[in-house]
Ligand SMILES: Nc1nc2c(ncn2[C@@H]2O[C@H](COP(=O)(O)OP(=O)(O)OP(=O)(O)O)[C@@H](O)[C@H]2O)c(=O)[nH]1
C-alpha cells in the first residue's frame with residue numbers, strides 16, 4: 001500500500017499526492033468508509049492502493065493531528081488569518097471569530113493584513129496593534145506591491161499552513177506573489193459581489209518550492225460558534241487566560257458577576273474593551289444554544 005496526502009477533494013474524488021514519487025492519484029474511497037459516513041478531507045494522510053494509470057483507492061484514513069472545520073482541512077499546523085486593510089474593510093468581530101476557531105483547533109496563528117498599498121503605511125500598522133500587544137504574530141503585506149511577501153514566504157516555509165479569510169481579501173493573490181508559478185485564479189471584488197461567487201471554489205493544498213505546503217481556501221465570513229461551550233470560551237482569549245480563576249466566584253463567566261477580575265482588567269485597560277465586548281456577544285450566543293439544548 002502507498003501512503004500520501006489528500007490535496008483536494010470533490011464530488012467523491014480525492015486527489016492524493018504520493019509520499020514517495022510525489023505523483024497525484026485520482027482516488028475513490030473504499031466502500032466501507034461510505035457506510036460509516038466517513039470521508040477524507042484535504043490534509044488527510046491516507047493509505048491507498050495504486051490501480052495504475054494514476055488511479056487509486058483509499059484504504060485507510062490515518063488519525064488526524066489537527067482538524068479545522070471552517071475551512072475544512074486536516075493536519076495543518078498554522079493558520080494565516082487574512083484580512084484586507086481596505087476593500088473589504090477590516091471587520092474586527094470577524095477577526096475575533098477567526099481567532100477563536102484557530103485557538104480552539106490549537107493551531108499556530110498568524111494574522112496577515114493584505115492590501116496595505118490601499119492605505120497609509122502608518123494607518124495600516126496601527127490596525128493590528130492591539131493584536132500584537134496580545135501576543136499574536138502579524139504580517140503586513142501587499143500582493144500588489146510585494147511588500148511583506150518575503151516575510152510571508154519565510155512564515156510558510158517547512159510548515160503545513162492554511163489561509164482563512166473572507167472572499168476578496170486576496171488569499172489567492174498572496175499565494176501567487178509568494179510563488180508566481182502557482183497561477184491561482186483571482187477575482188475582482190465587484191465581480192464577486194455582483195455574482196455572489198467566490199473565485200476559489202475548493203480547498204486545495206499546494207506544494208511550496210522552499211518546503212512546506214499551504215492550503216488556499218474559498219473565502220467565508222460567517223461563523224457559528226455553537227460547537228464551543230461557554231466554559232471553554234474564556235480560554236480562547238489569550239489575554240484573559242492568566243486571570244481565570246481569580247474572580248470572586250469560582251464559576252464566574254465574566255459577564256454580570258460581581259468581583260470579576262476580568263471586568264476589572266477591562267476597566268483599567270489591561271484587556272481591550274472591544275475584545276471583551278466580542279467575548280460577551282459570543283458568550284451570549286453560546287449560552288442561548290446551551291439553553292435550547294437543556295430545554296429551558
Ligand atoms: N490593491 C490591491 N489589490 C489586491 C491585493 N491583493 C489582492 N488584490 C485584489 O483583490 C481581489 C481579490 O483577490 P483574490 O486573491 O481573488 O481574493 P481571495 O481572498 O482569494 O478571494 P476568494 O477566492 O473569493 O476567497 C483581486 O482583484 C486582486 O487583484 C493587494 O495587495 N492590493
Ligand SMILES: [Mg+2]
Pocket residue numbers: 171172173185186199200216217218219
Ligand atoms: Mg481565492
Ligand SMILES: [Zn+2]
Pocket residue numbers: 247252253254255257259260261262263
Ligand atoms: Zn470573572
